Amino acid sequence: MAWTGLSIGLDALSYGMVLFIISIGLSIMMGLMRVVNLAHGAFAMIGGYLASFALKNAGVGYPLAIVLAVLGTIAIAFPLEFLLYRRIYRKSDELTQILLTIGIAFVIIGVANYILGPTTKSIPLPPLLSGPVDLGFRMIPAHRIFVMICGVCTAGLLWLLIDRTEFGIRLRAAVDNGDMAESLGIKTQILFSATFALAVGLAAFGGVVGAELLPVEPFYALRYMVTFLVVVSVGGAGSIPGAVAASILLGLADTTGKYLAPEYGEFFFYLAVILVVFLFPNGLLGRRH
C-alpha cells in the first residue's frame, strides 16, 4: 500500500512537473499582461513538432533539438505578438482575449494538421534517458527523473531571474503598477515582448520534455488548453510557488484518480479544481487584482 502511494506520488510528480514547465509561462503572462492566453498549449505543441523534426529529419542531438525548438517557437510566435497579442495586453475584457486566443489556437491546429497530418509525432529520446531506472521498489523510466530535474531547474532559474535580476525587478514593478512603472521610465512594451518570448519559450521547452506524457499531435492545443489554464488559476496568476503547488496538487489529483478509478476519467481532477477555486478564488498563492 505504501509502495503504491509512493508509486502514484512519483508519477504525479513527473506529470505535475510537465504541467508546471508549460503552465508557468502562461502564469507569468497572465500575472503581468493580464492575458488569458488559450493558445499557450499551441506554442507547446509547436515546440514538440520542431523538436521532432530536428531529431528525426535533421539528425541533431537531443540537447540541441531542445534549444532549436525553443528558439524556433519564439520566432514563430513573435509575429503573432507583434500583430495580435499587443492589442489585448492589460486592457481588453476577458471575452475578447478568449476569442482572439482561441482563434489563434484554431488556426495553429488547422495549419499543423494540414502540413504535418493528424498522426502523433514521436520525439526519440537519447539512450541515456530512454532506459528504466531501478529505485528498489519499482522501475521508473529515466525520462521521468529527467523531467523532474528539468522542473526543479526551471523553477529555480525563474526564481533567480525574477527575484535577483534587473529584469525581474522591472517585471515586478510593472506587475504591481504598470502605469507607475511606465512613468518611472520602464519600457513596459519591451518588457511585455520579452516576457511573451520567455513564456512561449517555456511552453516549447515543456512541450518537448513532456512529450512522453502529453503526446504531440494537432489537437494537443485544444486537449490540454483547459488543463494549463486550470493550473494557472489554481496556483494564482504570476506566482511561481503557486504554480509549483498547483501543478503538483493537480498532478496528484489526476494521477490518483486515474490509478484508482480510471473509468471516471478527469472527474476527480475537475472536482479538485472546483474545490480549490471555491476555497481560494485568487489561487493558492495568488494575489487579488
Place this chain on the structure above:
Amino acid sequence: MTDRILVNGVSAPRFSVPLELRAVAITLALGALGYTLFPDDLAFLTRLISITLLVLSLDLVTGYCGVATLGHAAIYGVSAYVVGNACLAGHSDPLLLLLVGAVAGALMGLVSGALVTRFRGLPQLVLSIAVGQLIAALANKLSSVTGGSDGLSGISPGRLFGIYAFDMYGRTGYVFSVAVLMVVFVVLLRIVHSPFGLLCQAIKDDSLRARMIGARVYPRLVLMYGLSGVVGGIGGALNAINTGVVGLDSIGFERSAEALVMLVLGGAGSLWGALIGSIVFQVFEHYVSAANPFHWMTMVGALLIAVVLFAPKGLVSLGGLLAGRATYVMRRRP
C-alpha cells in the same frame, strides 16, 4: 431608481409594429426560407434550431450578464439526456418532453449559476470550464444512463397533439422546432426588456454601481442563469426529440466553445445577434466542413480573429438591418 432607468433606457419602441410581432414575422419568414432552401435537409435545419436555442441561452448569461463561460453545453447536454431517458421510460408526448427538458435545464442552470457567478474574471471562467468538464466526465462514466460513448439511442417521441407523427422526412420536427424557437424568442425579447433584464445589463456594465443602487447582484445572476437553463434545456430537448440520439458531443467542451464562437460572431448582448450568428455559422459550416474539416478549423480561427479585430460587436453591429432601433437603444450607454 429602477423607474428612472426604465424611463431613460427603454423608451417604448416608436415604430408602429411592436417588437414581438416583428420577431414572430421574422422567425416565421426564416422558417419558411429554410424550408424552401433545404427541403431535403430538414434534419440539418432542426439541428440548427436546437443549437440556436443553446446560443440564445448563452447570450442571456454572457451577453446580458457578462459572465464568460466555456461550459454552457453542460446544460444542453444534461437536459438532452434527461429527455432521452424520460422518453425511453415511456413518457413520449413531445410537449411533455419539452417541459421535462426545460425543468432539467432550469435546475442545471441554477446549480451551475450558483457556482459560476460567485466570482468574476479568471476564477469564473475556470469554474465554468470545470463544471462543464465534470458533467462531461460523469456522462461518460454513467453509461447505464447515458449510453456512454455509444450515445443514447432509440428515442422515439409520440405524435404531436396525438396527430402529427415525427416522420423520417422531419417535417413535423421542423415545424415544431420553428414554432418553439418563435415562442422562446418572443418571450426572451420581453424578458431582456423587462426591469429584470435591464438590471442584469446594469450588473454587466458595472456591478459595483448596480450594488450601490440597491441591486442584489448574486441572486439576480443566478436567476438569469436559471432562465438561460430553461432555454438551453429546451434546445437540448429538441435535439433529443428530433434526432432520436443523444451523444457525448452534445455535452462537451467543443460544443460550449462553438456556441460562444457563434454568439460572438453574431454579437453578444443582442438576441438578434445570437440568432444571426448561429444561422450564419452553421450554414457556413454545413458547406465548408463537409468539404474539409481541417481547413474548417483554420477558417473558424481566422474568422474569430477577424471578428475580434474588425467587428468586436458582431455581425449585428455591421448590418443592424434586422436589429433596427430596438437593439440600438439597448446598447446605447446613458
